[in-house]
Amino acid sequence: MTGLLTEAEGDPVAIENAEAKGEFLFVCEHASNRMPERLGTLGLSKEALESHVAWDPGALAVSRLLSKELDGTLIHQRFSRLAYDCNRPPEAAAAMPAVSETYEVPGNVALSAAERQARIQEIYLPFHAAVTRAVADRKAARRGPVLVTIHSFTPIYFGKPRTVELGILHDADSRLAERILAAAATAEAGYDVRRNEPYGPADGVTHSLIEYGIRLGVPNVMIEIRNDLIRDKVGQRVMADYLAGLLATSAVALPAQQ
Template sequence: MSTTEASPSVELHNPAGMGPVVLLCEHASHHIPSSYHELGLDPRHRYSHAAWDPGARELALRLSQALDAPLVASRVSRLVYDCNRPPEAASAMPERSEIIEVPGNHQLTPDQRQARIESVYRPFCRSVTQVIEARTERQHPTALVTVHSFTPDYHGRPRAVEIGVLHDADSRLADAMLTQASHLAHRKIERNAPYGPEDGVTHSLKLHGIGHGLPNVMLEIRNDLLSTPDAIQIMAGELLQLIEPALAELGLTRPGPKGSHHA
């Protein structure tokens, strides 16, 4: 599986993948470029879930390999810029993440905000658009799947949900996946949980999925289920039991030779 550096802030895996999915991982990295002086974060929080989605990148890589799917992932912490938020959103460069203060994001000037938009968000969006447009030109069937993780506790309250299947106005892929949930009877799977559109988390789905007319879904996995390579491999296998039948139900199959298609 090939890997390229689309830009210093974006990594692109398997760009020529022939499967019917494009994967995104907006919160793949906790890297904070040195020019931001670690955003003044308390060292205890430097590698916490506030800075990234633990396990999400590794899970997305496993799915990319299994599905022969291109993967676009951010190389920069979401505290510098959250690529799943539009530039006008306060949460794109949050001053506070849950209970964690981010001093380096306080009182940013318009020029400082624009510099982050241009160095992190725009390159990510360009990479996604280039991958999708290349597939569109080839009339390559495509669904968009974004990969995230979430904490087992939120403000001290435990979360029972283990796998969240999130959607915005287009629920086609989410609906098709949820009809397969009985195959994972041991898992707590919920629609639009632990977050939903009302929480402002579906920006990528709207911009890159709905905006290009693609079926789309956001996957949220509780991060205690992604704590080891073996656990990540197990979760990837379980998710494929939801994803692959859903793709088939929507008629999204891998292109074959001379314009034919096969599953």
């Protein structure tokens, strides 16, 4: 395969509220379970493609609500993370996983160098360029940014229930995460909020934070929401309102990384 996306499929990355006046830049790497036409189903069932292994259910809806509430720009991936996971660098096996939790992904087994490069070239690199450009433009205009990536996670993983409801993740730069955790500790909502759970830097999930936050010198945080809390519009609105309050409070007078 020398080409992946058709002209009809459009851009692999979407940008919403591009002219936002607020300081927040929201990124949703696992927004969609849509598969590029030329990849078919990657050998997966409809059930698998609708499950959390193909995308982060509810994450895009919450991201859009946050973008509106805080007048922030939103950038999201338009294809499934099983085609290419934009929160992974090209050299990572998890960028095009052959296995995701308990699901084997036949279409990702034994990919040729050309097939891998097509996915990198047509999905990851445009996404990378869009986020990098958005950060640079905001910095040039002296409007932040504050980078916030939004994800969701399954309540049951490898058959084991997860009690954590909200994860506040960070890598080497913990400034924004520290503030959010402190604000959550005094909030009335009563969610089970934890640092670097259910994933953390050791799990390889902080690529975007490193690439667009730490490397570019802007405050950053990754938010993981248990997806049973955001299954419907009511849950999505409640969570977005809660997170908007935490973010607005925590980002006040937060200096750029030195």
